[in-house]
Amino acid sequence: MYSEKVMDHFSNPRNVGEIEDADGVGTEGNPTCGDLMTIYIKVEDEIITDIKFKTFGCAAAIATSSMITEMALGKTIEEALKITRNDVANELEGLPPVKMHCSNLAADALRAAIEDYRKKQ
Amino acid sequence: MYSEKVMDHFSNPRNVGEIEDADGVGTEGNPTCGDLMTIYIKVEDEIITDIKFKTFGCAAAIATSSMITEMALGKTIEEALKITRNDVANELEGLPPVKMHCSNLAADALRAAIEDYRKKQ
Ligand code: FES
Numbered sequence: 001m002y003s004e005k006v007m008d009h010f011s012n013p014r015n016v017g018e019i020e021d022a023d024g025v026g027t028e029g030n031p032t033c034g035d036l037m038t039i040y041i042k043v044e045d046e047i048i049t050d051i052k053f054k055t056f057g058c059a060a061a062i063a064t065s066s067m068i069t070e071m072a073l074g075k076t077i078e079e080a081l082k083i084t085r086n087d088v089a090n091e092l093e094g095l096p097p098v099k100m101h102c103s104n105l106a107a108d109a110l111r112a113a114i115e116d117y118r119k120k121q
Numbered sequence: 122m123y124s125e126k127v128m129d130h131f132s133n134p135r136n137v138g139e140i141e142d143a144d145g146v147g148t149e150g151n152p153t154c155g156d157l158m159t160i161y162i163k164v165e166d167e168i169i170t171d172i173k174f175k176t177f178g179c180a181a182a183i184a185t186s187s188m189i190t191e192m193a194l195g196k197t198i199e200e201a202l203k204i205t206r207n208d209v210a211n212e213l214e215g216l217p218p219v220k221m222h223c224s225n226l227a228a229d230a231l232r233a234a235i236e237d238y239r240k241k242q
Contacts, residue, residue: 001157002177010177033154034219035179036122056123056131058156059177098155 002059003093005067010059015069017052023120026112030105035061037105039069039113046076053109060095060102064088068106077114083107123180124214126188131180136190138173144241147233151226156182158226160190160234167197174230181216181223185209189227198235204228 002010019040027038035057042050051073053065068088072080085103089095095103123131140161148159156178163171172194174186189209193201206224210216216224 033179033222034217056180058154058179058182061179096155101154 001096005093006063006095009063009066013062013066015052015066018054019050019052024113024117026109026116028105028108028112030101032101035105037061037065037109039109041113041117043077043117048072048075048077048080057105058102060099061105063092064103065106067091068110072110081111081114122217126214127184127216130184130187130213134183134187136173136187139175140171140173145234145238147230147237149226149229149233151222153222156226158182158186158230160230162234162238164198164238169193169196169198169201178226179223181220182226184213185224186227188212189231193231202232202235
């Protein structure tokens, strides 16, 4: 069902956890399945210098979050805002169509964390 | 969001794995979120003597599967067939309404495993 990349990021997820003194925090709920995702970011000179996520979602949600945190780390917030759920799915070598809704969670939570950071400036 | 019992069964799930020489195997897909659940049973004199599950589903799916395997172990297959998703949710001290669909997976997969066992007799 899942690509090797998805299985790798699911079994060994990167950047799991919280950031106590985060500059931005975003939580999103998935209307399809009810799962929640929170992303925490640290920002310096408009660059994402640290990023962590927390979820009780499914394997696809964990893998897409792990991947999006890797993709966003070191990018400017402008660049990070441009990451779509399709970019993440492509980096993961595809997701089953029935699990594409899970990849929304990660992209939406990242956007929410960046908005939260901007509001605080 | 989740009761202590759900968090316990999610963080420390019971009966995870496969049974190589299972007497019955049932796999069900969840129409809401696309997740899959497989349950394996060993049966002796109509009693479930071993049970294991495998899923890539969310925290609620893992907790309900863990709980239903504990509830079914040692029961006759007649008794096990009567376990409903509400029984499982009650044993878990409740599930958020938005996650009740996840508890179907475990109950349906158990039923499918028992049907598979019966077909093979
Ligand atoms: S099924 Fe809820 S995030 Fe995947």
